[in-house]
Amino acid sequence: MREALPAHKPWFAASLWEWIFTTDHKKIGIMYGVTSTVFFIVAGLMALGMRLELFSPGAQYLKPETYNWFLTVHGAVILLWWAIGIWASFANFLIPLMIGARDVAFPRLNALGYWMFFAASVIALLTFIPGNHIMTMWTGYPPLATMQGVGFAGTTALFVFIWHLTGFASIAGAVNFITTVVAMRQPGIGFFNLNLFIHGIIAANVIQLLGVPSVAGAVTMLFLDTYLKTSFFDPARGGDPVLYQNLFWFYSHPAVYVMVLPAFGVISEVVSALARKPIFGYRSMVIAIWAIALVGFTVWTHHMFVSGIPDWVKIIMSYTTLLIAVPTGIKIFNWVATLYRSAIQYRTPMLYALGAILMFLIGGLTGIPLGIPAFDVAVHDSYFVVGHFHYVLGMAVTLSAFAGFFYWWPKITGRMYPEGLGKLSFWVVIVGSNLLYFAQLIIGIWGMPRRYYDYPPIDSWIELHQLQTYGAFILAFGILLALTALIKGAISGEKAPDNPWMSNSLEWRLPSPPPPHNFEEPPKVEEDYCPHGYCKF
Amino acid sequence: MRRLLGLLLLSAFAFAGEVNADVIARPYDLWELIYKIWLFIAVVIYAVVAIPSLYFMIKYRFKPGEREVGDQEHEGHWGLEALWTIVPLIIVLYLATHGFAIFTQMRKPPENALELKVTGFAWGWMFQYPNGKMVVASAIRDTEDKKCKPEDCYRVDGALQQYAYIPAGVPIKVLLTSQDVVHSFYVRAAGVTQDAVPGRTTYLWFQINKPGEYWVFCREYCGQWHSRMFAKLKVVPKEEFDKWLKGEVAGFENKTVKVVKAKENKAQEVVR
Numbered sequence: 001m002r003e004a005l006p007a008h009k010p011w012f013a014a015s016l017w018e019w020i021f022t023t024d025h026k027k028i029g030i031m032y033g034v035t036s037t038v039f040f041i042v043a044g045l046m047a048l049g050m051r052l053e054l055f056s057p058g059a060q061y062l063k064p065e066t067y068n069w070f071l072t073v074h075g076a077v078i079l080l081w082w083a084i085g086i087w088a089s090f091a092n093f094l095i096p097l098m099i100g101a102r103d104v105a106f107p108r109l110n111a112l113g114y115w116m117f118f119a120a121s122v123i124a125l126l127t128f129i130p131g132n133h134i135m136t137m138w139t140g141y142p143p144l145a146t147m148q149g150v151g152f153a154g155t156t157a158l159f160v161f162i163w164h165l166t167g168f169a170s171i172a173g174a175v176n177f178i179t180t181v182v183a184m185r186q187p188g189i190g191f192f193n194l195n196l197f198i199h200g201i202i203a204a205n206v207i208q209l210l211g212v213p214s215v216a217g218a219v220t221m222l223f224l225d226t227y228l229k230t231s232f233f234d235p236a237r238g239g240d241p242v243l244y245q246n247l248f249w250f251y252s253h254p255a256v257y258v259m260v261l262p263a264f265g266v267i268s269e270v271v272s273a274l275a276r277k278p279i280f281g282y283r284s285m286v287i288a289i290w291a292i293a294l295v296g297f298t299v300w301t302h303h304m305f306v307s308g309i310p311d312w313v314k315i316i317m318s319y320t321t322l323l324i325a326v327p328t329g330i331k332i333f334n335w336v337a338t339l340y341r342s343a344i345q346y347r348t349p350m351l352y353a354l355g356a357i358l359m360f361l362i363g364g365l366t367g368i369p370l371g372i373p374a375f376d377v378a379v380h381d382s383y384f385v386v387g388h389f390h391y392v393l394g395m396a397v398t399l400s401a402f403a404g405f406f407y408w409w410p411k412i413t414g415r416m417y418p419e420g421l422g423k424l425s426f427w428v429v430i431v432g433s434n435l436l437y438f439a440q441l442i443i444g445i446w447g448m449p450r451r452y453y454d455y456p457p458i459d460s461w462i463e464l465h466q467l468q469t470y471g472a473f474i475l476a477f478g479i480l481l482a483l484t485a486l487i488k489g490a491i492s493g494e495k496a497p498d499n500p501w502m503s504n505s506l507e508w509r510l511p512s513p514p515p516p517h518n519f520e521e522p523p524k525v526e527e528d529y530c531p532h533g534y535c536k537f
Numbered sequence: 538m539r540r541l542l543g544l545l546l547l548s549a550f551a552f553a554g555e556v557n558a559d560v561i562a563r564p565y566d567l568w569e570l571i572y573k574i575w576l577f578i579a580v581v582i583y584a585v586v587a588i589p590s591l592y593f594m595i596k597y598r599f600k601p602g603e604r605e606v607g608d609q610e611h612e613g614h615w616g617l618e619a620l621w622t623i624v625p626l627i628i629v630l631y632l633a634t635h636g637f638a639i640f641t642q643m644r645k646p647p648e649n650a651l652e653l654k655v656t657g658f659a660w661g662w663m664f665q666y667p668n669g670k671m672v673v674a675s676a677i678r679d680t681e682d683k684k685c686k687p688e689d690c691y692r693v694d695g696a697l698q699q700y701a702y703i704p705a706g707v708p709i710k711v712l713l714t715s716q717d718v719v720h721s722f723y724v725r726a727a728g729v730t731q732d733a734v735p736g737r738t739t740y741l742w743f744q745i746n747k748p749g750e751y752w753v754f755c756r757e758y759c760g761q762w763h764s765r766m767f768a769k770l771k772v773v774p775k776e777e778f779d780k781w782l783k784g785e786v787a788g789f790e791n792k793t794v795k796v797v798k799a800k801e802n803k804a805q806e807v808v809r
């Protein structure tokens with residue numbers, strides 16, 4: 001049946017006009033991907049600026065308000081555009097292909113979602129105009145965030161609108177993806193033989209649907225407090241700043257699973273395909289994903305262990321937080337077991353995926369003590385936290401995204417990336433990242449507070465800051481190599497076969513690149529179909 | 538760099554080094570305990586996962602003609618999966634419970650603690666001693682035309698930046714609040730952090746046994762000069778402290794610093 005498909009024009013052959021008004025999930029997916037990646041680069045460059053400033057103590061190149069602006073944009077953009085946004089790209093492109101559908105359930109809502117995301121991007125760019133910088137940090141805690149101006153929040157409205165617009169895009173996406181997977185699967189694909197990537201994405205989108213309203217409400221109150229002088233968060237008039245923190249983290253903790261569950265999905269796809277073996281413990285993988293999504297909603301006050309909440313709340317949420325380590329551990333052990341008696345092909349996506357697993361392990365193990373209040377009181381809001389979330393986000397999520405890029409690149413572009421350059425980029429990235437992020441963990445243990453533009457000349461701190469800056473530039477060079485490999489592949493790579501990894505999953509049964517309407521006729525799903533098997537036909 | 542190596546060594550022998558016999562600061566000793574337990578467990582878990590992974594990664598490489606396909610029947614094993622559900626569960630329950638016990642001790646100030654009221658403001662700290670004596674430690678800011686030199690940015694100049702005297706070996710209970718945005722009081726040597734939230738009173742306690750100078754930093758982002766919002770604790774023997782406390786009230790008076798008492802705000806529960 002696969003061989004019978006007639007030669008087609010590829011999905012991306014379309015006029016600019018068609019691209020702008022498209023409702024095709026593949027084109028929208030790529031538009032998300034390009035937007036996310038551009039903002040990833042912007043946020044990365046701002047981080048390099050911060051690292052230069054921190055190379056030695058004292059004021060170097062930046063003013064404190066400039067540093068704070070860089071940091072706010074770095075945090076907000078890297079989280080909302082990259083760690084969350086990039087998965088909207090993967091989800092759009094892949095979900096219909098993986099379940100054998102022609103498009104998503106609500107193509108126009110999908111396009112609207114993207115254009116809201118685009119509008120948020122415009123707002124983010126407006127913050128680059130002098131006088132419009134935002135300095136709230138991505139968390140926007142009141143009362144600081146309600147105090148406009150240079151020394152404090154900058155332009156609060158832009159911060160609020162960024163959350164509203166990306167939140168709208170998230171909800172539109174969530175409604176769409178969930179409906180698509182529930183209603184449009186080919187007969188034969190059920191809950192327990194769905195791609196793990198789709199499980200990850202759908203769990204993430206359920207979180208979005210339940211969580212985004214909470215943060216949207218919080219920032220709306222922030223807006224009202226700032227501009228209409230209401231007093232939700234103003235203690236002098238009976239408000240409570242800690243209320244904001246509760247509403248904010250009720251979403252923003254589960255949001256870390258919005259970032260990481262799809263990454264787990266990508267790791268599972270890549271590992272099973274390139275180890276040429278079914279994923280070990282598929283069912284426990286599925287249960288683990290959904291357990292994480294569920295329990296994730298009961299742990300938010302671990303971000304508030306020193307905020308002045310009652311001690312008994314801290315203890316309860318300490319237990320729930322640590323409980324999440326259990327399903328997370330199951331996933332890691334299952335990946336390792338998948339490697340047993342496998343036949344690993346060390347291609348670029350596999351390197352990135354295996355790197356993501358071993359680095360995520362460090363991220364997870366450093367997350368555990370942050371869930372223990374007795375430990376947290378010494379490192380709360382220190383660089384230890386910065387190191388922890390960079391291991392999780394800057395490495396596990398980012399490496400998974402690059403694993404996904406290289407893995408699906410042949411399908412998306414119809415061409416292979418250059419293997420040597422791809423592998424080289426991995427090694428440079430992994431060396432740079434570990435220098436940067438491990439130094440953050442250690443300097444955090446030694447007390448260095450987070451979000452500091454300057455620091456006292458304590459010798460051990462200076463050393464570790466310099467190490468971080470060297471690591472940051474090595475990492476940036478690695479990312480540059482990876483992007484070069486991808487772009488070179490897309491332009492001048494070898495023609496890709498339909499199924500270069502011999503995966504059993506449905507998207508590989510399409511030609512590379514797929515035709516505009518995906519499947520000419522609905523693909524036949526075998527009775528014992530399993531997306532994570534070695535391709536048997 | 539030597540410290541870096543030391544830390545790596547420590548992670549290998551987490552339990553070999555006993556808790557410091559003569560404790561410099563409390564509750565840092567308690568923190569060190571949970572830190573070492575965690576470090577030991579984390580290093581062991583990392584090894585338990587990474588060593589087999591690396592072994593499989595090397596052993597089960599794709600070899601043309603020899604090993605081209607993985608074992609298609611090896612799809613799962615309920616026994617193993619149960620094992621790596623239950624063992625981690627026991628470990629985290631242990632960690633949470635031991636952490637709970639330690640935290641309870643950490644939060645309980647000794648009976649004889651000296652009460653100190655500390656108010657955060659943008660950008661600095663105001664310390665109020667039981668007899669009403671006040672000390673202000675405000676951030677050293679750069680101006681448009683003048684930047685401080687690195688060694689001066691964090692100096693105690695005695696005018697805007699004053700030492701907060703602390704008696705050695707006496708437990709201190711700090712009652713915290715803020716008069717503007719949220720700040721966070723971090724006593725580096727003692728390993729404790731607590732937010733100073735406007736409209737609330739929060740607390741922490743610590744004790745430093747060895748005379749010397751110790752850092753306090755602000756750890757909640759509070760705007761432009763957050764990074765310079767520090768204070769220096771000057772820990773001196775008890776007699777010297779008493780003499781200092783009775784001495785002249787510092788000449789510096791900052792009229793803009795107003796202490797908001799938690800009681801004035803009816804909506805707030807005072808968290809103890």
Ligand code: HEM
Nearest residue numbers: 044047048050075078083137138393394398450451452472
């Ligand atoms: C070139 C690579 C990167 C460098 C050099 C870098 C560096 C930094 C630095 C210096 C900070 C500020 C620390 C502070 O002052 O508290 C920071 C914060 C942060 N970074 Fe990165 N980072 C990089 C990549 C990433 C990536 C890939 C992610 C996530 C996917 C990420 C997520 C964050 C977040 C969430 C914050 C916290 C922002 C906040 O405190 O409000 N970073 N990073």
Ligand SMILES: [Cu+2]
Nearest residue numbers: 252253256303
């Ligand atoms: Cu969290």
Ligand SMILES: [Cu+2]
Nearest residue numbers: 755757759763
């Ligand atoms: Cu601060």
